[in-house]
Amino acid sequence: MQTQATGISPAAAAPGGQAPVVRIAGLWSIFGQGASAFAVHQDLNLDVQRGEMLSIVGGSGTGKTVLLRQMLGLLQPSRGRVEVLGRPASEMGREGAASRVGMLFQHGALYSAFSVLDNIAFALREQGTLPDDLVRDAALVKLQMVGLRPEHATRMPSDLSGGMIKRVALARALIMDPPLLLLDEPTAGLDPTSSDEFCTLLRALSDELGLTMVMVTHDLDTLFALSSRVAVLAEKKVLVSGPPREVAAFKHPFIEHFFQGERGRRAMAPVQGEGAS
Numbered sequence: 001m002q003t004q005a006t007g008i009s010p011a012a013a014a015p016g017g018q019a020p021v022v023r024i025a026g027l028w029s030i031f032g033q034g035a036s037a038f039a040v041h042q043d044l045n046l047d048v049q050r051g052e053m054l055s056i057v058g059g060s061g062t063g064k065t066v067l068l069r070q071m072l073g074l075l076q077p078s079r080g081r082v083e084v085l086g087r088p089a090s091e092m093g094r095e096g097a098a099s100r101v102g103m104l105f106q107h108g109a110l111y112s113a114f115s116v117l118d119n120i121a122f123a124l125r126e127q128g129t130l131p132d133d134l135v136r137d138a139a140l141v142k143l144q145m146v147g148l149r150p151e152h153a154t155r156m157p158s159d160l161s162g163g164m165i166k167r168v169a170l171a172r173a174l175i176m177d178p179p180l181l182l183l184d185e186p187t188a189g190l191d192p193t194s195s196d197e198f199c200t201l202l203r204a205l206s207d208e209l210g211l212t213m214v215m216v217t218h219d220l221d222t223l224f225a226l227s228s229r230v231a232v233l234a235e236k237k238v239l240v241s242g243p244p245r246e247v248a249a250f251k252h253p254f255i256e257h258f259f260q261g262e263r264g265r266r267a268m269a270p271v272q273g274e275g276a277s
Helices: 064-071 089-093 116-127 132-145 150-154 162-173 192-209 220-226 244-248 253-260 262-276
Strands: 022-031 038-048 053-058 079-084 101-104 180-184 212-216 229-234 237-242
Touching (some): 022 064, 038 064, 038 229, 038 237, 053 220, 064 079, 064 089, 064 180, 064 212, 079 089, 116 132, 116 150, 116 162, 132 150, 162 192, 192 220, 229 244, 229 253, 237 244
Parallel strands (some): 053 229, 101 180, 180 212
Antiparallel strands (some): 022 038, 022 079
């Protein structure tokens, strides 16, 4: 487990000599101007290693979604740098970005006027480099990869359940086979059974495709089901990062409230049971 003060330096290499998929070094995120300016992040450092599933947690206003937006290149750091796959995140807005990073939005963010197939195929079709029948075939493969059937391809988003919307949005995020997937509250709004099934799907796809995932979530069941590492945002930095159970034991008011309440103890119970076996 690492704290901001004692963790690896921003320039450190990943185990085995591989560079991190995401490297955030000396990050300051400042909003407003003059006397009204305020910093959400101050000198924040965070690396995301290849193949891991990192969950970002923190209280309201700690800049979790801001961090995702900076990884996507939608926001620029006030100071410091954010690199994705060895390149500045500011380049994410350029051509080909969808082949490097996929984004699963909290509520799916499907295009309401497009069918399921057209939603999934959107980024690939926008490239304009492949014939339409090949784009269609690729979208159907992704549709089946997320557990939906070919007959769902012609449905409109308004005809889908919440769980199906999540799956279609996931297929769209993966259409360009990106090595990095960002997820904002991936199980929000799902019933417990659908949430468990979606977590199982994400784990299977991560293993099958070798994905690196960065997730923002408040759902403790999802966090413990998926995370190989947790990073806690507090005091305008990454306060601590490490395996979920180790982070849960860290002494800090937010962490104790978040992990040691009734919901946290219930979510950790299966994990603790596995550790005792």
